Amino acid sequence: MKVVVDLKLCEGNQRCMEAAPEVFDVRDDDKAHLLMQNPPESLREKVKLAVRMCPRQAITIEG
């Protein structure tokens, strides 16, 4: 599973970090940074929740 964040859309709302802290980290630049590009399958549900909760719909899962 590959995760992509559209940084033009991201406004640092931190919902992804709440849903999947293993994968997302919102830093002082108010942007979501990926802690891993290809999270393991075991995190799929959490990443899916992050996708759903992102107010700007800036996250996509590829594969």
Add this chain to the structure above:
Amino acid sequence: MSQQQISLENLNVIGPDYYAKNGYPHAEWTYLREHDPVHWCEYPNTDPFWAITKHADIVQIAKQPKLFSIAKRLLIFVPDTPSEPDPVPPFRHLLNMDPPEHGDYRGIVSARFTPRAVRSLEPQIEAITRKVFDGVTGKSRLDFVTDISSKVPLAVIAELLGVPQKDWDQLFRWTNETIGGSDPEFQDGTNSDETFDRARIGLFNYFNNLVEEKTKNPGNDLTSVVAAARINGAPMPQFEMLSYFLLLVVAGNETTRNATTGGLRALIENPEQWERLKKDRSLLKPAIEEIVRWTTPVIQFARTANEDTEIRDKKIAAGETVCLFYPSANRDEEVFENPFTFDVGRNPNPHVAFGIGEHFCLGANLARLELEVIFRELIERMEYAELAGPVERLRSSFVGGIKHMPITTKINPARN
């Protein structure tokens, strides 16, 4: 209206009189979600549209801003008399811009509204809120709207914009007239168009002067930020700049006010939830989310299809409008367990009261913080509250407004 009487032929989800008289048409929306979630609507005085009532459909539409334009028709407005739509919109701001322009304009202030940025405003909002509550301490009877819920958001947005306090009342009148132009209480002129136009021009003139002042003496306020902004290297055109202020003033006032009023009402009507919140302050954050879901102050925005498309089993032709009914999505049985139960501990709570995607409410984090501060103060200092007269609703099918909510109450002095 009970479920039995509703039929697809006679239901009305857009008439402003219905909203003034009954509040939100939840029975009708529930019926639509079950029987015809993408429903073709024709009403007098407004162009036809598709009513979108399911959570999933609103999300799908909102996240495709290139397929579904907001610039072509911002919302479903139902004037009292048939009127030709103005070929030139009366304002151009974030709400009626599509990408990529929308992103360029949004980026000018978005850094001021991130969770991190608004957190720094907490002491300021606390001071405002405390002062408002101090002003009514000991009063046993008050109008919660004019005495409390309208005062905090007005003061917050005015301070953020750098508007001097002597002008706040005027600012408040303009925001009421912009949103409440269809309501006789706020009408200043013969009809809603005239009322809106006067308020808009008054506000434009005011900010034109303020911009001049802030250009000479810039401060840390939003007016200075917008005044100095450049779009693709050029100064922002005047019409777009003045529209920007119209948006910030109106959006900063109308929504938080009504979430606050509706939130207290929900607590009054669900005393066990009020008790729960009093006993466990860790529920404050989920309680705020639930208040926002429960009240969903913005009723609808529209989108217009740029090309032929489909939603569920319905063919949407290019040029046709879809109307996104957020309060309906926030009662969607497929997303929320017991959607008609007010539950301050609800989790998860993926409501779409702030919209979602490209046009997600810019001020959402500020609104959340304001509500958190207000309800923290309220839980602390308001011993009880009871409705003491009729709740008067705004005549609007855009904002679910409460104009007046008389209560009997006991508000204690601040602890320190």
